[in-house]
Amino acid sequence: xxxxxxxxxAGTRVCVIGGSGGVGKTTTSAALAAGMAAxxxxxxxxxxxxxxxLATALGLDELxxxxxxxxxxxxxxxxLPLGDGELWAMTLDPKRTFDELIEKLAPDDATREQILxxxxxxxxxxxxxxxxxxxxxxxxxxxxxxxxxxxxxLDTPPSRNALDFLDAPDRLAAFxxxxxxxxxxxxxxxxLRLIGRGTGLVLGLLKRVTGAELLSDLSDFFRLLxxxxxxxxxxxxxxxxxxxxxxxTFLLVxxxxxxxxxxxxxxxxxxxxxxxxxxxxxxxxxxxxEPGADGALADLPALLEGEAGLSPALAARVAAAFADxxxxxxxxxANVARLGxxxxxxxxxxxxxxxxxxxxxxGGLVRLGAELFAVSDGxxxx
Amino acid sequence: MTGLSDKRLVFVTGKGGVGKSTVSIALGIAAARRGxxxxxxxxxxxxxxxxxxxxxxxxGEEVRLGGDGLHAISIDMxxxxxxxxxxRAGRVGDLLAASRAFHTFAHAxxxxxxxxTIGKAWELAQDRRRVPGARPYDLAIVxxxxxxxxxxxxxxxxxxxEIARVGPIANQGRTIDATLRDPAQTAVLAVALPxxxxxxxxxxxxxxxxxxxxxxPAAVVVNACLPDRLGPRQARAAADAxxxxxxxxxxxxxxxxxSEHARACGQREQVARLAQGLDTxxxxxxxxxxxxxxxxxxxxxxxxxxxxx
Numbered sequence: 001x002x003x004x005x006x007x008x009x010a011g012t013r014v015c016v017i018g019g020s021g022g023v024g025k026t027t028t029s030a031a032l033a034a035g036m037a038a039x040x041x042x043x044x045x046x047x048x049x050x051x052x053x054l055a056t057a058l059g060l061d062e063l064x065x066x067x068x069x070x071x072x073x074x075x076x077x078x079x080l081p082l083g084d085g086e087l088w089a090m091t092l093d094p095k096r097t098f099d100e101l102i103e104k105l106a107p108d109d110a111t112r113e114q115i116l117x118x119x120x121x122x123x124x125x126x127x128x129x130x131x132x133x134x135x136x137x138x139x140x141x142x143x144x145x146x147x148x149x150x151x152x153x154l155d156t157p158p159s160r161n162a163l164d165f166l167d168a169p170d171r172l173a174a175f176x177x178x179x180x181x182x183x184x185x186x187x188x189x190x191x192l193r194l195i196g197r198g199t200g201l202v203l204g205l206l207k208r209v210t211g212a213e214l215l216s217d218l219s220d221f222f223r224l225l226x227x228x229x230x231x232x233x234x235x236x237x238x239x240x241x242x243x244x245x246x247x248x249t250f251l252l253v254x255x256x257x258x259x260x261x262x263x264x265x266x267x268x269x270x271x272x273x274x275x276x277x278x279x280x281x282x283x284x285x286x287x288x289x290e291p292g293a294d295g296a297l298a299d300l301p302a303l304l305e306g307e308a309g310l311s312p313a314l315a316a317r318v319a320a321a322f323a324d325x326x327x328x329x330x331x332x333x334a335n336v337a338r339l340g341x342x343x344x345x346x347x348x349x350x351x352x353x354x355x356x357x358x359x360x361x362x363g364g365l366v367r368l369g370a371e372l373f374a375v376s377d378g379x380x381x382x
Numbered sequence: 383m384t385g386l387s388d389k390r391l392v393f394v395t396g397k398g399g400v401g402k403s404t405v406s407i408a409l410g411i412a413a414a415r416r417g418x419x420x421x422x423x424x425x426x427x428x429x430x431x432x433x434x435x436x437x438x439x440x441x442g443e444e445v446r447l448g449g450d451g452l453h454a455i456s457i458d459m460x461x462x463x464x465x466x467x468x469x470r471a472g473r474v475g476d477l478l479a480a481s482r483a484f485h486t487f488a489h490a491x492x493x494x495x496x497x498x499t500i501g502k503a504w505e506l507a508q509d510r511r512r513v514p515g516a517r518p519y520d521l522a523i524v525x526x527x528x529x530x531x532x533x534x535x536x537x538x539x540x541x542x543x544e545i546a547r548v549g550p551i552a553n554q555g556r557t558i559d560a561t562l563r564d565p566a567q568t569a570v571l572a573v574a575l576p577x578x579x580x581x582x583x584x585x586x587x588x589x590x591x592x593x594x595x596x597x598x599p600a601a602v603v604v605n606a607c608l609p610d611r612l613g614p615r616q617a618r619a620a621a622d623a624x625x626x627x628x629x630x631x632x633x634x635x636x637x638x639x640x641s642e643h644a645r646a647c648g649q650r651e652q653v654a655r656l657a658q659g660l661d662t663x664x665x666x667x668x669x670x671x672x673x674x675x676x677x678x679x680x681x682x683x684x685x686x687x688x689x690x691x
Contacts, residue, residue, distance in 0.1 A: 021399040021528055053578065123493075123545050124493040125492065126534065127493035127534065128492040206484070209470050209471060209475070213549065214547075214549060290630070300631065300632075303632055304632055308629070308632045310619065310623055314619060317611040318620060318639040319635060320611065321638050322635035322638040324642075325638045325641075325642065328671060356648075357648060
């Protein structure tokens with residue numbers, strides 16, 4: 001596998017990138033997208049929360065909830081000409097995307113206006129469970145439908161719940177049951193009883209613990225959104241179909257620390273439960289090791305003084321730094337081995353070495369890309 | 383910045399992956415050593431504090447850790463809801479909590495999860511506890527979500543108060559919001575890594591926190607700072623040696639030290655950038671070269687965090 005990550009993306013139209021926070025997902029997504037654009041493809045990367053400098057570097061601080069084409073000069077200058085390829089990028093605005101979704105699904109103007117004006121919707125639309133995750137994949141679906149790009153790369157929200165969109169249809173069913181509740185609240189509910197004394201008691205209690213106005217706004221909220229349920233379900237089904245399609249690849253990004261690796265294993269389990277395949281895992285920031293380091297540690301200060309001519313003080317410090325890095329390399333190797341074991345030999349695993357500097361501009365993306373597209377499957381033994 | 387030991391509630395937040403949980407638990411250890419009856423509250427089913435001390439309590443239950451007055455709880459939404467309803471409406475509230483209709487309604491209500499979570503955190507820090515028989519804490523430390531979600535959650539009580547206007551939830555929302563906005567009671571502790579993105583996010587947090595609650599971060603902690611073992615002169619000597627040495631292990635060792643030095647320098651720049659943007663000196667925690675962060679390692683970090691109390 002000489003092509004590194006490119007081999008994982010052969011025939012891929014949609015790439016969804018998962019993983020916990022702080023592992024370099026956004027930079028990996030962008031570097032991967034740039035590298036594929038340099039291979040002649042039209043690529044769009046959808047990011048969730050890019051760092052300020054990177055956003056500026058890629059022109060992502062422009063307004064609008066649509067992809068913008070990045071000037072090829074920015075990459076040519078950094079040593080990665082895009083040739084016939086194109087790189088587009090956008091930052092997802094979840095609240096706005098959800099509003100757009102409402103606009104598409106509302107049966108008429110009046111309903112749309114009522115929803116957008118509802119106090120619960122306005123104050124809390126971004127707190128609707130799973131909405132952030134759902135809007136990310138809903139946007140992905142819209143872009144895929146446009147049919148312009150050869151490859152779409154989605155950088156998912158950095159949370160354990162990144163796969164909550166898989167549960168979207170069930171969550172939306174909650175709205176439906178809210179609708180049943182709405183019927184109850186209007187006093188006509190059948191089959192919903194609390195201690196057999198009818199609906200008045202429930203309503204009274206609800207008012208007692210929440211407040212009459214809030215209850216009224218919530219009722220409207222459930223009723224209005226419940227009316228869109230058919231549309232939501234349909235959209236969710238379309239999204240799910242896209243995620244299961246043959247041209248869709250899931251990649252996992254992690255770092256070699258214990259927690260991100262645990263999150264990665266969890267992510268894999270969720271995917272499996274949903275019947276979706278993992279196309280590969282990328283482990284960032286791996287500490288490199290030196291063969292034979294173990295045995296050499298004891299004599300190292302003497303070696304450094306003798307062979308390298310260092311002062312005793314400097315030799316001691318260099319030896320200590322090396323011993324610490326070696327310990328980290330061993331830790332990393334053990335964690336990566338554990339991940340490899342859990343993923344199984346069928347899932348390619350790419351290890352990216354710890355780079356000396358941050359990735360915060362186009363130059364950094366190109367450097368990271370060079371690693372991503374050069375490395376081979378690092379499963380198990382070295 | 384006044385000491386955290388004077389507060390009742392501390393929310394620990396920062397970019398994903400910077401070590402919020404680590405800092406929360408270590409701060410809890412430091413506070414308990416100081417003689418404060420302390421609870422570390424975790425969210426989203428996490429119970430790392432208890433795990434560190436080899437305890438596995440049921441979700442939503444307060445448990446004691448170790449010898450000092452340190453406790454932990456993994457906040458459970460269902461229990462928080464039950465506690466609230468029981469307080470509001472006694473036995474009838476219990477029935478409501480058990481009702482499937484109400485359950486569905488609560489789950490479907492946007493922001494309810496965040497309201498219950500912040501509400502429970504608030505309750506832990508009250509002199510009058512809602513949980514029967516529970517004793518008050520001197521300090522409640524909340525291992526909060528990442529910046530964006532944490533700020534959203536902290537705004538939820540006032541959002542509900544605005545929407546509801548009148549009634550029990552409106553009142554509760556206003557009461558909680560008042561506590562959150564009071565710098566004498568509530569502190570937000572920002573955790574960063576000495577890297578570009580976390581520092582930028584921490585600087586943005588300052589502005590966003592002011593907008594959301596009118597608060598300044600009470601403290602800023604920079605986690606995982608590499609030691610700078612080589613000064614500039616020694617780095618040059620090492621680089622010279624690398625150019626001339628052929629022995630592979632010696633070369634590897636020199637490369638290792640120089641690489642760490644380069645990263646440590648980069649980190650120092652980021653810490654300086656952070657300090658400048660905040661008008662304050664952040665507290666630096668050392669990178670721990672250990673396999674796992676066990677109670678002993680956390681104790682070392684607690685030693686450093688002591689000065690924030």
